Amino acid sequence: MRVTPLTIGEPAPWFVCPTGTRQNFHFDTVGGRYLVLAFLGSAADAAAARLIEDVTSRRSLFDDIKVSFFGVSVDPEDEQRQRLADSVPGVRYFRDFDRSVSALYGAVQADGAYRPMAYVLDPAMRVLAVLPLQPLSSGARQTSLFELLDRLPPIPPPYVAPVQAPVLVLPRIFEHKLCRALIDHYDSNGGRESGFMRDVNGKTVEIRDPSFKRRRDCTVEDEALRNACMVRIHDRLIPQLRKAFQFGATRMERYIVSCYDAKEQGHFQAHRDNTTMGTAQRRFAVSLFLNSGEYDGGYLCFPEFGSALYSAPAGGAVVFSCSLLHEATTVTRGRRYMFLPFLYDEAAKRIRDENEHYLE
Numbered sequence: 001m002r003v004t005p006l007t008i009g010e011p012a013p014w015f016v017c018p019t020g021t022r023q024n025f026h027f028d029t030v031g032g033r034y035l036v037l038a039f040l041g042s043a044a045d046a047a048a049a050r051l052i053e054d055v056t057s058r059r060s061l062f063d064d065i066k067v068s069f070f071g072v073s074v075d076p077e078d079e080q081r082q083r084l085a086d087s088v089p090g091v092r093y094f095r096d097f098d099r100s101v102s103a104l105y106g107a108v109q110a111d112g113a114y115r116p117m118a119y120v121l122d123p124a125m126r127v128l129a130v131l132p133l134q135p136l137s138s139g140a141r142q143t144s145l146f147e148l149l150d151r152l153p154p155i156p157p158p159y160v161a162p163v164q165a166p167v168l169v170l171p172r173i174f175e176h177k178l179c180r181a182l183i184d185h186y187d188s189n190g191g192r193e194s195g196f197m198r199d200v201n202g203k204t205v206e207i208r209d210p211s212f213k214r215r216r217d218c219t220v221e222d223e224a225l226r227n228a229c230m231v232r233i234h235d236r237l238i239p240q241l242r243k244a245f246q247f248g249a250t251r252m253e254r255y256i257v258s259c260y261d262a263k264e265q266g267h268f269q270a271h272r273d274n275t276t277m278g279t280a281q282r283r284f285a286v287s288l289f290l291n292s293g294e295y296d297g298g299y300l301c302f303p304e305f306g307s308a309l310y311s312a313p314a315g316g317a318v319v320f321s322c323s324l325l326h327e328a329t330t331v332t333r334g335r336r337y338m339f340l341p342f343l344y345d346e347a348a349k350r351i352r353d354e355n356e357h358y359l360e
């Protein structure tokens with residue numbers, strides 16, 4: 001049982017639960033639109049009743065195209081007294097009378113008390129917002145929820161996809177405060193000129209060639225910062241990697257903040273990340289953008305899959321196989337700060353242990 005709510009960026013747990021119109025509703029099938037998942041407790045409670053009234057008054061918003069609403073009841077009397085009714089498309093109510101779904105989402109506290117709240121999920125079924133449901137005065141409305149829903153961008157219409165690289169673009173991995181803390185760490189400690197790995201005379205060694213790569217790196221030594229990064233990668237990124245590629249990462253290599261500076265024409269020409277004996281264990285690379293919007297240039301591209309340019313919002317990541325040929329284009333204005341770990345699993349750890357003697 002989870003006793004605290006999910007945080008922004010975490011994936012919503014999947015479950016199967018009855019609704020008023022379906023005995024076994026599989027929640028994992030509703031991705032692709034924004035979702036409101038409201039843990040009501042009982043429809044007889046004042047805050048829940050007000051939210052239900054507000055949903056009814058904004059009925060057209062919930063169309064199963066842009067937004068769907070799911071209420072969660074743990075009160076059998078809601079069913080017996082017919083206080084809740086599904087209205088398809090768009091509005092459905094789960095009968096969570098054993099509280100198993102509520103427990104997955106932190107709506108049941110350690111002392112057994114119920115915590116009424118609402119989650120807003122993005123089309124990838126990741127948490128966008130967590131809003132408490134508090135008792136409201138008779139004239140009040142759940143304005144924060146509906147203001148948020150009104151601001152959400154529309155779901156794009158169907159389109160023919162161009163050729164694209166097999167990568168994940170994931171927003172909301174690091175929050176703004178953590179991004180700034182990592183940038184401050186770099187600025188306080190400085191960075192060293194970063195090279196790239198090559199096998200030379202039976203050893204994996206670092207080569208420096210500014211025409212091929214120009215970047216400065218700072219290792220994060222602060223344990224609190226390292227732990228904050230690890231927890232967010234574990235909770236928010238690795239579940240998406242498992243869902244997309246069925247890869248269960250268990251280990252993370254290196255905690256570094258990197259800086260591509262326009263004054264040095266920061267860049268990294270096309271390369272792969274696991275082609276040497278000392279790097280063969282690397283499975284997936286994470287390019288986590290710390291300050292998107294504060295520089296020009298600095299895109300990722302994957303030449304084997306066309307000329308598309310990839311980036312992510314600040315705090316977001318592009319995740320891809322270390323076997324893919326990729327390039328960081330030149331930064332033409334400002335500084336591009338990145339957090340750049342590699343992910344691997346226990347089988348790859350055995351490769352790392354076996355090949356450790358190749359590293360100088």
